[in-house]
Amino acid sequence: MTGPDILLLGNANVDLVLGEIDGWPAIGTEIMVERSEMRPGGSAGNMALALTGMGLPYLFVASTGDDPNGAWLRSQFDARSCRWIVDEGQTTVTVGIVHKGGDRVFFTTPGHLQTARTQDLLDALPKAPHERAIAAIAGGYLMPDVAAGTGRLLRELAARGWRTAIDPGWPPSGWNATTLGQMSEWLGLADFALLNAEELKGITGADDVDRAASLLAQRSRPSQTLVVKTGPEGARAYRADQHATAAAPEVRVIDTVGAGDTFNAAFLTAWVRGDGLDEALSFGVDTAARAISTFPRRYDTL
Structure with a gap:
């Protein structure tokens, strides 16, 4: 076998995480928070960081702006595992406000993600090294052209021998006729659908x-795996007549930013190496639990 087992396509951006707060402050006031952290992020970016933290090979294809934030962002990833597309303009920045208990809210600037192009990703696609290799597309709804071209990406990946996985994230415009139509197309093509409970x-x-899981599982192909991430409850998966669950270990949560992305990376890693559905779910949940309960983050399982 040659080449990495996992191919990541999607969003990377600068994350500025602040917290904790207990309720929103009144307009015009100022409050102090105990900590802040500037770190690389984005759904696909967080998956890449988790794979690096676990010491696993992968290829990450993504874009940044050509500003200082873009240079900093590119420097935070393993250069050997990344293929960067540098666009003119500012790099997207997300501010994450962490509430007590670990919940969070995000504020994201448009930046380079608004100009990311499907064709750039298509031009960079390698052939799959073997039949269990997986290509994951994450964060597509933040990149309008990529969202419009995701169906084409999934078809081309399959033609090149990749199993495919999709984690779309939450569409900024909400679930309307356009985004639901796109999601329906992607679900009809991807081998793995990786969704959180609210997206589902x-x-x-x-x-x-x-009820939502049952409805979507009924629409899935027999060869397709539907994974539902349910936060502190863990995760569940549906594949043909299989139904698996994994409970999350009890940990002291520092912040949950990127928890689902870390789960994705670990789950797909376990699947590529031949683990069954139960084992892959457990590995994903345990790895995510370690990440959200350590600072700086660690990705070795509990």
Whole structure:
């Protein structure tokens, strides 16, 4: 076998994480927070960081702006594992406000993600090194041209021998006719759908996770795996007549930014190496639990 087992396509941006706060301050006031951290982020970026932290080979194809933030962002990743596209303009920045208990809210500037191009990703696609190799597309809804071209990306990846995974994130415009139509196309093509509970409910229109999972599992192909990340409860997965669950260990949460992305990286790693559905879920949940309970972050499992 040659080449990395996992190919990542998607968003990288600068994350500025601040916290903790207990409720929102009144307009015009100022409060102090105990800590801040400037770190590389983005859904695909967080997956790349987790794979580096676990010492696993991968290829990450992504873009940044050509400003100082872009240079800093590129320097935070393993250069041997990345293929960067440098666009003119500012690099996207996300400010994450962490609330007590670990929940968070994000504020994101448009930046380079608004100009990311599907064709640049298509031009960079290698052939899969073997039949279990997986290509994951993450954070597509923050990149309009990539979101429009994700169906094409999934088809081309399959033609090059890759198993495919999709984690779209939450669309800034909400779940409307356009985003639901895109998601329906992607679900019809991807081998793995990696969704959190809120995304699952938004896609199906159900207000209960169990009901939403059942609805989407019924629409899945027999060869497709639906993974639902349920935060502190852990994760569950559906594949044909299989249903697996993994409970999250109890940890002291520092912040949950990137928890689902870390889970994705670990779950896909376990699947590539031949683990079953139960084992892959457990590895994903345990790795994410370590990440959200350590500072600086660690990715070795508990």
